[in-house]
Amino acid sequence: MNRVPLEKKVLSENDRMAAELRQRFNERGILCLNLVSSPGAGKTALLERTLAAFPGNQRVAVLTGDIQTDNDAVRLARFGFPVRQITTGGTCHLDARMIEKALTDWHLQDLDLLFIENVGNLVCPSSYDLGEAAKVVILSVPEGEEKPLKYPSMFIRSELLILNKIDLLPYVPFNKNKARDNAQKVHPGIETIEVSCVSGEGLPQWQSWLEARRQSRLRSLAAT
Amino acid sequence: MHELGIANSVLDAARVEAQLRPRMKLTRIVILVGDLAGVDRDSLSFCFEVLVKGTEFESVGLEIERRVQRHRCPRCDREFEVVNFDTVCPVCAEPMTTLVSGNELELAYLEMEDL
Numbered sequence: 001m002n003r004v005p006l007e008k009k010v011l012s013e014n015d016r017m018a019a020e021l022r023q024r025f026n027e028r029g030i031l032c033l034n035l036v037s038s039p040g041a042g043k044t045a046l047l048e049r050t051l052a053a054f055p056g057n058q059r060v061a062v063l064t065g066d067i068q069t070d071n072d073a074v075r076l077a078r079f080g081f082p083v084r085q086i087t088t089g090g091t092c093h094l095d096a097r098m099i100e101k102a103l104t105d106w107h108l109q110d111l112d113l114l115f116i117e118n119v120g121n122l123v124c125p126s127s128y129d130l131g132e133a134a135k136v137v138i139l140s141v142p143e144g145e146e147k148p149l150k151y152p153s154m155f156i157r158s159e160l161l162i163l164n165k166i167d168l169l170p171y172v173p174f175n176k177n178k179a180r181d182n183a184q185k186v187h188p189g190i191e192t193i194e195v196s197c198v199s200g201e202g203l204p205q206w207q208s209w210l211e212a213r214r215q216s217r218l219r220s221l222a223a224t
Numbered sequence: 225m226h227e228l229g230i231a232n233s234v235l236d237a238a239r240v241e242a243q244l245r246p247r248m249k250l251t252r253i254v255i256l257v258g259d260l261a262g263v264d265r266d267s268l269s270f271c272f273e274v275l276v277k278g279t280e281f282e283s284v285g286l287e288i289e290r291r292v293q294r295h296r297c298p299r300c301d302r303e304f305e306v307v308n309f310d311t312v313c314p315v316c317a318e319p320m321t322t323l324v325s326g327n328e329l330e331l332a333y334l335e336m337e338d339l
Contacts, residue, residue, distance in 0.1 A: 001251070002248065002336045003334070003335055003336075004333055004335075005332070006330075006331040007330065008331055009330050009331070010233050010237070010255060011233055013233070013236075092226055093226055124226035127230070127262050127329065149309065151262075152309060153262035156260055156323075185310075188311055188320055
């Protein structure tokens, strides 16, 4: 019997492609964010509010993934920025190849910011690197405060937690501090912003976070 | 949910290695799956069995080695197993410790027999 050592990642092909994408984004100073959450947590609503607040000359684009339909792309295209739907046709996550394909005829030099709205799923998208600078996980109030403990992989791999739909707090048994504690438990130090896409509460903090990340990206580009 | 895709990636990698060694027969694939990998081990085994059925790899076994979450303390340099997401150092109570294992989704090695 012979033992052939491999010692490589199962998803090494995806990782290789994601590394290429990351390099392309970095070279052009593009901040790419991968938005992840369970279905219905408000990824599209957050993007709608985000795009609506940008000036018309903002160099931003969105790739939005869904198993079926182009509803999200239609919702997001209303703001006049480039939006492209990736329909996975059954696949429960986006992978780096899908991103690369979707970007083929886009001029990346025209962008500062690229949002990737992943397929709504708190499990599978955590395994697939898309070349993003950071994952942003969105947890909405009606989902319950125990989600970080039930789906730790996603919360561990995300740099920012958006606690969304906080306008529903008076109506739903949801312990906000418990949710924050649970997120800190699985990912000590994770940043958290409380947001309502209905009332607009917390959106300025989210915009400041984006701007700070974008500025630090541009500074690191200038330094190279 | 994505275990079928993972099983397929495992099989693709094994196939490439097997083709490099035409005088050997692949008998077993050993992979490491961390508790934080977001992969269900039972589901992965099941998907693998479904994929190899009726192929030249039907007799190939998939062995999944579990890797628990382990952290290292930057202050006292102790490594410890994380139970129930309690990542505080059990020795010196340092709260900010670093992950050293539990994230794995790796092909460890193949076992092959001479033909």
